[in-house]
Amino acid sequence: MPAPMKTLAVAIAASAAAFAMADTLYKLIDKNGKVTYSEEAPKNFDGKVIRMDIDPNANRAELPRSSRDTGMLKQQLDATAQKDREIDALRARLDAARGALSNAKDHPGPDDVQRVGTKSGFTREVPTQEYEAKLAKLEEDVKKAEEDLRRAGGKP
Numbered sequence: 001m002p003a004p005m006k007t008l009a010v011a012i013a014a015s016a017a018a019f020a021m022a023d024t025l026y027k028l029i030d031k032n033g034k035v036t037y038s039e040e041a042p043k044n045f046d047g048k049v050i051r052m053d054i055d056p057n058a059n060r061a062e063l064p065r066s067s068r069d070t071g072m073l074k075q076q077l078d079a080t081a082q083k084d085r086e087i088d089a090l091r092a093r094l095d096a097a098r099g100a101l102s103n104a105k106d107h108p109g110p111d112d113v114q115r116v117g118t119k120s121g122f123t124r125e126v127p128t129q130e131y132e133a134k135l136a137k138l139e140e141d142v143k144k145a146e147e148d149l150r151r152a153g154g155k156p
Helices: 003-021 067-106 129-151
Strands: 023-029 035-038 048-054 113-117 123-127
Touching: 067 129, 123 129
Parallel strands: none
Antiparallel strands: 023 035, 023 048, 113 123
16 A cells, blocks of 8 residues: 555544544524534434534643642642752762771771781781771761661662
């Protein structure tokens, strides 16, 4: 089937579907001007008959929200936005705590480790008590930040 014929066939099918969804009423005007409506076309009517196709979806309207509803919706949106900001701040705090812990583990300072040797000349690094306490505090900061984020409804 040529492309123009396909297009025509699709257009006809679409318009038929539109009419199938529409309701049909008939406006009847008799010789005295009296108007009545009918769902069926009259057979022997001595006046004017006007077919009216009505799309039931075309006449939908939304009622405006009351100011009370609008105020409540605004409060809910404000509360949600506040909670989102709080969760974002807690995530930033957690990221900073994790970064500080990772940095301290990966790059100990010169005062954080001592070199301990053996008689054969072999040396190894041993963390100082202060460095171990520093790492313990940083790990505790990470755990506290994770817990605060969980309590606020976020995922660590």
